[in-house]
Amino acid sequence: MNSLTTALARLLVFPGLLFAIPAAWFFLWVERKSVALMQGRIGPPFMQPFFDFIKLLGKTTPPRNGLGGLLMKAWPLIAVSSAAGAVGLLPVLPLSGGFEGDLILLLALLELPSMCIIAAGFSSRSIFGEIGSAREAVLSVAYNVVFLLAIVSIAASQHTFRLEGLAALQYSPLHLLGIAAILVCLPAKLHINPFSLPNAEQEIYSGPMTEYAGPELAMWELSHGLEWVAATGLVATLVAPHVTVWWLGVLLFAALSFGVVLLLSVVAAATARLQIDTTVRFYWQCTLIFAVLAISSALFMRFRL
Amino acid sequence: MNLWNKLMCYSRRRSPWLFHMNSGSCNGCDIELVASLTPRYDAEQLGVRLEGSPRHADILCVTGPVTRNAVGAIKTVYSQVCGPKAVVAIGSCPATTNVFIDSRTLDGPLDKHIPVDVYVPGCPPRPDAIVQGVARAAQILADRAANKPVVEVKAELPTEEVRQ
Ligand code: SF4
Numbered sequence: 001m002n003s004l005t006t007a008l009a010r011l012l013v014f015p016g017l018l019f020a021i022p023a024a025w026f027f028l029w030v031e032r033k034s035v036a037l038m039q040g041r042i043g044p045p046f047m048q049p050f051f052d053f054i055k056l057l058g059k060t061t062p063p064r065n066g067l068g069g070l071l072m073k074a075w076p077l078i079a080v081s082s083a084a085g086a087v088g089l090l091p092v093l094p095l096s097g098g099f100e101g102d103l104i105l106l107l108a109l110l111e112l113p114s115m116c117i118i119a120a121g122f123s124s125r126s127i128f129g130e131i132g133s134a135r136e137a138v139l140s141v142a143y144n145v146v147f148l149l150a151i152v153s154i155a156a157s158q159h160t161f162r163l164e165g166l167a168a169l170q171y172s173p174l175h176l177l178g179i180a181a182i183l184v185c186l187p188a189k190l191h192i193n194p195f196s197l198p199n200a201e202q203e204i205y206s207g208p209m210t211e212y213a214g215p216e217l218a219m220w221e222l223s224h225g226l227e228w229v230a231a232t233g234l235v236a237t238l239v240a241p242h243v244t245v246w247w248l249g250v251l252l253f254a255a256l257s258f259g260v261v262l263l264l265s266v267v268a269a270a271t272a273r274l275q276i277d278t279t280v281r282f283y284w285q286c287t288l289i290f291a292v293l294a295i296s297s298a299l300f301m302r303f304r305l
Numbered sequence: 306m307n308l309w310n311k312l313m314c315y316s317r318r319r320s321p322w323l324f325h326m327n328s329g330s331c332n333g334c335d336i337e338l339v340a341s342l343t344p345r346y347d348a349e350q351l352g353v354r355l356e357g358s359p360r361h362a363d364i365l366c367v368t369g370p371v372t373r374n375a376v377g378a379i380k381t382v383y384s385q386v387c388g389p390k391a392v393v394a395i396g397s398c399p400a401t402t403n404v405f406i407d408s409r410t411l412d413g414p415l416d417k418h419i420p421v422d423v424y425v426p427g428c429p430p431r432p433d434a435i436v437q438g439v440a441r442a443a444q445i446l447a448d449r450a451a452n453k454p455v456v457e458v459k460a461e462l463p464t465e466e467v468r469q
Contacts, residue, residue, distance in 0.1 A: 032349070040344040045319070048352055054316035055363070058450065060388045062360070128358075205357040213360040213387040 015233065015253070016088035023254075024225025025049040027232070027261050031192070034265040049225065056218035062211075068123050075120040076212070076219035082112035083226035090233045091163045092253045093246050103161045107151065110230055113223050114140050114189070117198065121208025132207025135276055136191075136198035142283040143188040143195075149291035150181035154238065157298040168242045174301070177294045179238055184287050186231050186264055188279070190224075194271035195279055203273075232260040314447040317363070317389070320352040321443040324362035326382055328415070330369030333429035334396035338366060341432035341439075348436050351443070359385040364442045366435075367421075370398040370405045371413035383419045389449050391422040391442040395435055400424045 010016055028049040036043025064072055086109035089102055114136060121133030157174055158165050188195040199207040209220055236256035243249050274282070327335055341348045342355060356362045359382050371379065383392070392415075397403040399415035415421055422445050425438035 036347075036349060041347040042350050043347075044349050044352055048320070051316040051319040051352060052322075054312055055320045058313045058317070058389075059363075062385075062387060206361065209361070210358045211360060217361060 011088035015090050015092045020087040020229050023229045027228040028225045030261050031265045035269040038269040053218050057215050059214035061214040071123045075116040076216050079113040079116040079223035080219050082109045083223045085109045086230040091167045101161045102163050117208050124211035126211045128205040128210045129208045131204045132198045142280045143185045146287045146291045147185040149295050150178045153294035153298040154178040167237045181290045192268040194274045196273050232257040235260050314450045318443050318447040321364050322354045322356045322362050323364050323366050324359045326367050328369035328375035329372035334368035337429045337432050341435045346432045362386050365392045367399050368395045370402040373412045376412050391445050393423045393438050393442050394421045395425050397426050397428045
């Protein structure tokens, strides 16, 4: 019973929905605002993502019928709930529970929104949606090898697939190498420049989102924001030093996530979109070396101990 | 009016997303529309976002005098924009067909085919005029959400002295 209430509190209050939804809007705003500032503009007002969300809720959607229509309505909901579940799993509060293997669940939940995007583009039957989905699929094959290898290397050096064990990690060069590899993968995971291939605006309209409108589009925006929270939160929990005071832990988590968001937005504003083959080459030729280095040294250390 | 409605009106006014459609314009107006998003005019302060897909848009910005070829496309795109929607005619071309009047390749002006809410005259109009027109259209959307009658703004024609 007690563990059930903690799990519900984590999913619904902190770091789950009650914290994650405002944080998602805030991060979306930071992304747009920092791009605007770097271009010498003033940019959108603070509440902009919230206004966009409310406005989208009040719009109509084109009629969809049949199984395809039903699926199109389901994808954004699945994406939002899995992203929210991923945020809820993050071990922000010390001694907040968790179970053996929750890292694997977190990785699966982080992957699900991108699967939903691929499926959504194909079920929309729009040519631009299909191109966008194909690109998303190629992109996810490219960065996931590096992303998973980096995380597994950190987990292997710690002998655990438990998130709390990873959060309590001591710094080591290997650990930093793994975090650097994760950071390199985040722009692709969040579809921002220079890897904004799937939703390449002005190039393939809006990619997989082309046919979406109204409340469904609002859900996509929200799931994108929640992915920001989950992905930056993962890095924040890996980087954060271990503290036992709960409010300090929360503050550190928020500050570190904000720092990562700022870093990613500045990179996004300063770069232009790469071609798909350049992207794949970047991940498979340049970044993979780091990941392989990280995992081989992790395994090596493990056998020596 | 309850709280949700008020919030909806406010959000509609603060978050106009545009879809830009060229119906055979000379490209003058299109450049000015893009210019209104640049650092000098920065329409994003009003929440404006240029969208890639008409499904996402609230406001359809049409430039050009509506050529015969464009009529079908205009009707399709107009029906693809999800409601509530508004149409802004940018430039003198969609309003009157401008210098191309009497051309046999045209089937304009724009309001022959779809209802137009705001006209932004000029050849091409200045970016600040376009921003003003978009803001006006967003206000119209908000008024519709509140079921308020839309107030017609009388066009202020330049007086003789200004024209000379
Ligand atoms: S109004 Fe003038 S600038 Fe605009 S499309 Fe027509 S001719 Fe070109």
